[in-house]
Amino acid sequence: xxxxxxxxxxxxxxxxxxxxxxxxxxxxxxxxxxxxxxxxxxxxxxxxxxxxxxxxxxxxxxxxxxxxxxxxxxxxxxxxxxxxxxxxxxxxxxxxxxxxxxxxxxxxxxxxxxxxxxxxxxxxxxxxxxx
Amino acid sequence: xxxxxxxxxxxxxxxxxxxxxxxxxxxxxxxxxxxxxxxxxxxxxxxxxxxxxxxxxxxxxxxxxxxxxxxxxxxxxxxxxxxxxxxxxxxxxxxxxxxxxxxxxxxxxxxxxxxxxxxxxxxxxxxxxxxxxxxxxxxxxxxxxxxxxxxxxxxxxxxxxxxxxxxxxxxxxxxxxxxxxxxxxxxxxxxxxxxxxxxxxxxxxxxxxxxxxxxxxxxxxxxxxxxxxxxxxxxxxxxxxxxxxxxxxxxxxxxxxxxxxxxxxxxxxxxxxxxxxxxxxxxxxxxxxxxxxxxxxxxxxxxxxxxxxxxxxxxxxxxxxxxxxxxxxxxxxxxxxxxxxxxxxxxxxxxxxxxxxxxxxxxxxxxxxxxxxxxxxxxxxxxxxxxxxxxxxxxxxxxxxxxxxxxxxxxxxxxxxxxxxxxxxxxxxxxxxxxxxxxxxxxxxxxxxxxxxxxxxxxxxxxxxxxxxxxxxxxxxxxxxxxxxxxxxxxxxxxxxxxxxxxxxxxxxxxxxxxxxxxxxxxxxxxxxxxxxxxxxxxxxxxxxxxxxxxxxxxxxxxxxxxxxxxxxxxxxxx
Numbered sequence: 001x002x003x004x005x006x007x008x009x010x011x012x013x014x015x016x017x018x019x020x021x022x023x024x025x026x027x028x029x030x031x032x033x034x035x036x037x038x039x040x041x042x043x044x045x046x047x048x049x050x051x052x053x054x055x056x057x058x059x060x061x062x063x064x065x066x067x068x069x070x071x072x073x074x075x076x077x078x079x080x081x082x083x084x085x086x087x088x089x090x091x092x093x094x095x096x097x098x099x100x101x102x103x104x105x106x107x108x109x110x111x112x113x114x115x116x117x118x119x120x121x122x123x124x125x126x127x128x129x130x131x
Numbered sequence: 132x133x134x135x136x137x138x139x140x141x142x143x144x145x146x147x148x149x150x151x152x153x154x155x156x157x158x159x160x161x162x163x164x165x166x167x168x169x170x171x172x173x174x175x176x177x178x179x180x181x182x183x184x185x186x187x188x189x190x191x192x193x194x195x196x197x198x199x200x201x202x203x204x205x206x207x208x209x210x211x212x213x214x215x216x217x218x219x220x221x222x223x224x225x226x227x228x229x230x231x232x233x234x235x236x237x238x239x240x241x242x243x244x245x246x247x248x249x250x251x252x253x254x255x256x257x258x259x260x261x262x263x264x265x266x267x268x269x270x271x272x273x274x275x276x277x278x279x280x281x282x283x284x285x286x287x288x289x290x291x292x293x294x295x296x297x298x299x300x301x302x303x304x305x306x307x308x309x310x311x312x313x314x315x316x317x318x319x320x321x322x323x324x325x326x327x328x329x330x331x332x333x334x335x336x337x338x339x340x341x342x343x344x345x346x347x348x349x350x351x352x353x354x355x356x357x358x359x360x361x362x363x364x365x366x367x368x369x370x371x372x373x374x375x376x377x378x379x380x381x382x383x384x385x386x387x388x389x390x391x392x393x394x395x396x397x398x399x400x401x402x403x404x405x406x407x408x409x410x411x412x413x414x415x416x417x418x419x420x421x422x423x424x425x426x427x428x429x430x431x432x433x434x435x436x437x438x439x440x441x442x443x444x445x446x447x448x449x450x451x452x453x454x455x456x457x458x459x460x461x462x463x464x465x466x467x468x469x470x471x472x473x474x475x476x477x478x479x480x481x482x483x484x485x486x487x488x489x490x491x492x493x494x495x496x497x498x499x500x501x502x503x504x505x506x507x508x509x510x511x512x513x514x515x516x517x518x519x520x521x522x523x524x525x526x527x528x529x530x531x532x533x534x535x536x537x538x539x540x541x542x543x544x545x546x547x548x549x550x551x552x553x554x555x556x557x558x559x560x561x562x563x564x565x566x567x568x569x570x571x572x573x574x575x576x577x578x579x580x581x582x583x584x585x586x587x588x589x590x591x592x593x594x595x596x597x598x599x600x601x602x603x604x605x606x607x608x609x610x611x612x613x614x615x616x617x618x619x620x621x622x623x624x625x626x627x628x629x630x631x632x633x634x635x636x637x638x639x640x641x642x643x644x645x646x647x648x649x650x651x652x653x654x655x656x657x658x659x660x661x662x663x664x665x666x667x668x669x670x671x672x673x674x675x676x677x678x679x680x681x682x683x684x685x686x687x688x689x690x691x692x693x694x695x696x697x698x699x700x701x702x703x704x705x706x
Binding site: 079081 | 284
């Protein structure tokens, strides 16, 4: 019974942290500080990504511009008089013996487009210089 | 225990003084570096940190009058190899193989070139096509660096090559339009300044300052590619038929001075041009503007125009041809030693009578005759916009060894040397109302923003009146249509013109070889084209009328038909 008579041990009270009042303002402040710290990093990262994208797009622009130029040169080569004359000769065409002129009252067809880069960009459709 | 007091000594000041002196020196050096020589060191630091490159602007294109491309610049790469990267044999071997596959250069040759050059960056391939070069650069071949460049291409082949001219390896024009308009075509080069690492390579995402290059404007020629092709083909055939050594054909709009076609033979070929061959170097010269020759009887047109304008003769003025004209006792004969009896001035042109030309010159007198030659622009450049133009030679009374016979000979095209372009310019004035117009090869420039700058024709003189010009058209029409067969008469159009046949002058007289020509225009009353056909040293020795006349006639029919001008010879038009 001795044991039963023993008094219950004293409750250990321990060290308790002082209560701090955590308000919404403090959380907001912490978030702002964190965001401010992260902002330059994020901004820098975004700029780098955008810069990279821009560089890629510029590269594509250059490549396309060069391809356009290559196509222009190819068109010019294909429509060259020398090539057309050679091709006509290869398929057995010969110059006409005589030219027949017919006077008609209607307006003629629109002149063909000029296959020059700047004129394609800046002239109205169908505009061209009279030969 | 008593402390022993340290003995006083002055040595302690020595390190203090030494440190002070050192500090002063450091300070002085800092002042020198940071303040006095600040700019110099800042510049050195910048040059260490930054590197720059010139970015050449794209050279403007050259187009014909209807906008068809004749010359343009295509993007290429110049490939360099950083030689220190290739110090490792294995790296060098694999890199050289990769470059060899793309460029066709021998891999061993590339390795030797880089090894023996002694340069930091070695140029291994120039003007590599853009696609091939980009593929190589994207493959990160060790040590390979590509610099953008351009190469001139000619989509229409060698058409008008002597007019267009060539450019050098540094993209500057050397001959022709390329040289004359070089500063315009070249544009404004740009510049890139970038941060670099210790090897000199740009630092990715480092600071970069770029001045964009401004491409040169495109140049629109007065040349029509169809007419140019027709002229070149006609000339080629004529050279073969008459076994001539060379020749030229010029087609001009006499109302504006526009050169519609300018063909020369031989001509340079862009792809096979070898400047180490002296014969090919000769081809860089445009013979139609650079080479002089005695025009022969074509010059009688000028003599007649002068005499009529001075109101000393009319087309119907007559004189008696005896086959010989004596000038200061020197006999001058007709071209075929013919005797034509009484002749009008129109007859003089029709029969090409030398004594008749001398008759008109004597009416004018040497002074007035030379005034007219000057007014027509002989003896000076026409101002055509292409490099290498010659002024021609006109012997004058002030020249050493002058003789009045010289003036007489000049009246029928000897003792005077002209360029084909000079003659065409003068002849245009005789039929276009008397206006001497500066010939031109460029009619407009188009900037990259589409702004078009039209270049206008320049009237530079009025050697004869419009009335004289009308008379000349009629007289020259009678030359081609004399009432009998004339090889220079077109089938479909009225025309006027005159032939010329002149022996080639040598030191002590004249050679047996000859230069034949035919100059004419059509239609007769409203000339749209003026054509000069010239053949040099034709081995068959036929005259200008026989050799060059038919070429002129065929060209008139073809070119005016191409221009959409209805025929004005009734019986043919009606068929």
